[in-house]
Amino acid sequence: xxxxxxxxxxxxxxxxxxxxxxxxxxxxxxxxxxxxxxxxxxxxxxxxxxxxxxxxxxxxxxxxxxxxxxxxxxxxxxxxxxxxxxxxxxxxxxxxxxxxxxxxxxxxxxxxxxxxxxxxxxxxxxxxxxxxxxxxxxxxxxxxxxxxxxxxxxxxxxxxxxxxxxxxxxxxxxxxxxxxxxxxxxxxxxxxxxxxxxxxxxxxxxxxxxxxxxxxxxxxxxxxxxxxxxxxxxxxxxxxxxxxxxxxxxxxxxxxxxxxxxxxxxxxxxxxxxxxxxxxxxxxxxxxxxxxxxxxxxxxxxxxxxxxxxxxxxxxxxxxxxxxxxxxxxxxxxxxxxxxxxxxxxxx
Numbered sequence: 017x018x019x020x021x022x023x024x025x026x027x028x029x030x031x032x033x034x035x036x037x038x039x040x041x042x043x044x045x046x047x048x049x050x051x052x053x054x055x056x057x058x059x060x061x062x063x064x065x066x067x068x069x070x071x072x073x074x075x076x077x078x079x080x081x082x083x084x085x086x087x088x089x090x091x092x093x094x095x096x097x098x099x100x101x102x103x104x105x106x107x108x109x110x111x112x113x114x115x116x117x118x119x120x121x122x123x124x125x126x127x128x129x130x131x132x133x134x135x136x137x138x139x140x141x142x143x144x145x146x147x148x149x150x151x152x153x154x155x156x157x158x159x160x161x162x163x164x165x166x167x168x169x170x171x172x173x174x175x176x177x178x179x180x181x182x183x184x185x186x187x188x189x190x191x192x193x194x195x196x197x198x199x200x201x202x203x204x205x206x207x208x209x210x211x212x213x214x215x216x217x218x219x220x221x222x223x224x225x226x227x228x229x230x231x232x233x234x235x236x237x238x239x240x241x242x243x244x245x246x247x248x249x250x251x252x253x254x255x256x257x258x259x260x261x262x263x264x265x266x267x268x269x270x271x272x273x274x275x276x277x278x279x280x281x282x283x284x285x286x287x288x289x290x291x292x293x294x295x296x297x298x299x300x301x302x303x304x305x306x307x308x309x310x311x312x313x314x315x316x317x318x319x320x321x322x323x324x325x326x327x328x329x330x331x332x333x334x335x336x337x338x339x340x341x342x343x344x345x346x347x348x349x350x351x352x353x354x355x356x357x358x359x360x361x362x363x364x
Contacts (some may be wrong), residue, residue, distance in 0.1 A: 021069060028066035031055045032254040036246075045177040046322055049249035050170060056257030057166065061268045068255035074219040076251045077314055078203045079240075081220045083248075084317050085227025086196075086237035087327045099332065102293045102307070106333050107340055109289035109308055110137060113282040120281055121160065124274045127152060129352050133345075134160035137282060137310030139216065139338045142345065150349040162259050163275035164282075168311035169256065169319065171283070176302050176323060196236040199227060216338055220314050224331065245322065252318060282310045299329070307333040 035055025039047035056066050117135035126134060133147030140161040148154040206226055210218025231237040240248070260268060290304035299307075303326045309316055313334040320330035 020065070021067065024065045024067045025069060025072070027059075027064070028056055028068055028254045028258050029251070031059050031066060032250055032257075036250055036253075045173040046249065046319070048246040049253040049318065049322065050173060052250050052253035053166065053169065053257040056254050057260060060258050060260045066254070066258040068251065068258055072251065073255040074207070075203065076248050076255075077217075077219045078207065078223045079200065079248055080252070080314065080317060080321065081223030082199050082203075082227045082238045083240060083321055084220075084327050084331055085224040085229075086231045086239065087321070088228040088232045099329075102297060102299065102304070102333065103336055105289045105293055105296075106308055106337060109286045110337055110340070112289075113137065113285040113310060116285055117278040117282045120278050121274065126156060128355075129349075130156050132348065132352065133157050135278060135282070136341055136345065137164070137337065138312065138334065139341045139345075140165070140312060142216075142342050146345045146349050150352055159260075159271050160275055160278070163271060164279050164310060165312045165315055166256060166259075167272075167276055167279040168283070168309050169315050171279070172306065172309060172311075172319060173323065176306075176325075195239040196230075197238070199230070199236060199238045202226060216342065217313055220317065221335070228328075249318065249322060252314075256315065279310065286310060300326075303329060306330050313338055 032052030032055055035051035035053070036048045037051070039051030039054070044050060060066050114132065114135045114137065118131040121131035121134055122128065129147055129150040129152035133143045133150070133152055134157045136143045140158075143161060144154050144158050147157045203223060206222045207219055210222030213222070215221045227238060229235075286308040287305055290301065290308045293299050293304040293308070294301045302323075306316060306320055306323075306325050307330045311319075311334075313331065316334050317327065317331050319325070320327040
């Protein structure tokens with residue numbers, strides 16, 4: 017690690033501690049994720065170099081994958097039979113919410129390709145690359161995608177907290193100490209395996225599948241103490257908030273407004289589909305909304321584990337959405353290119 021990168025890391029973590037303490041003392045839910053996230057976002061918008069190196073972020077995502085996979089139990093099979101219905105509602109909700117958000121971005125001056133791929137809720141890296149391939153603006157797509165994830169993470173915990181009457185679960189209430197900590201030693205082997213298998217988000221999904229198998233067969237389940245959960249949330253919160261270094265405050269403010277409206281529109285649409293899942297399958301409203309929320313799989317998995325909102329149900333639906341988007345997006349690129357070509361021929 018270069019000296020400048022090390023300094024930026026220490027600065028990011030220190031700023032994150034300050035943000036975490038402030039959020040903790042004012043009683044915010046998920047203080048050790050949202051505080052570091054908000055603090056790093058503010059500091060990076062001021063032009064200060066804060067960053068979390070990718071290997072460190074991936075290591076903590078791997079820990080999250082182990083914790084998430086450890087939520088799998090033998091009783092899970094009884095509930096899986098209900099999931100095809102929620103999966104269909106998820107995919108329909110994704111289509112409608114993407115169309116609504118894309119219409120808003122078109123009003124903000126986005127070209128058609130950029131608007132659609134900025135609005136697709138998940139598989140961010142793939143959406144940026146495919147959007148660029150289709151003639152879109154990769155920078156605007158990347159900023160819109162990143163801001164949506166941050167806004168969803170900032171909006172949902174206080175919303176759940178209010179819904180529960182200020183009694184939402186805080187991170188780390190599962191165990192008081194480590195259990196099956198030896199599973200952490202498997203991460204250096206799991207990451208290359210996931211890369212070789214070409215799994216999407218392999219640093220999260222490979223440990224998740226590994227822990228899911230062990231936990232599902234009753235072999236071992238990883239749990240973290242309070243301080244371990246908070247350290248994980250602290251580092252990952254810093255990583256999310258430090259994405260915007262080099263972006264001016266004025267431009268960030270405009271992009272935030274655009275993304276805020278798009279995120280609210282998407283959340284409103286998906287909340288309607290979450291209500292259907294709640295009524296049809298008797299899934300709790302907060303679990304259904306988190307399963308459909310337009311955030312990244314890693315960030316939504318963090319919220320699910322930290323708030324104890326049925327992490328396996330949530331992760332399954334976000335993984336399904338990500339895979340569906342990656343399969344469907346290439347065909348959508350071709351259709352948009354074809355339609356754009358028709359318009360150009362019509363002009364000439």
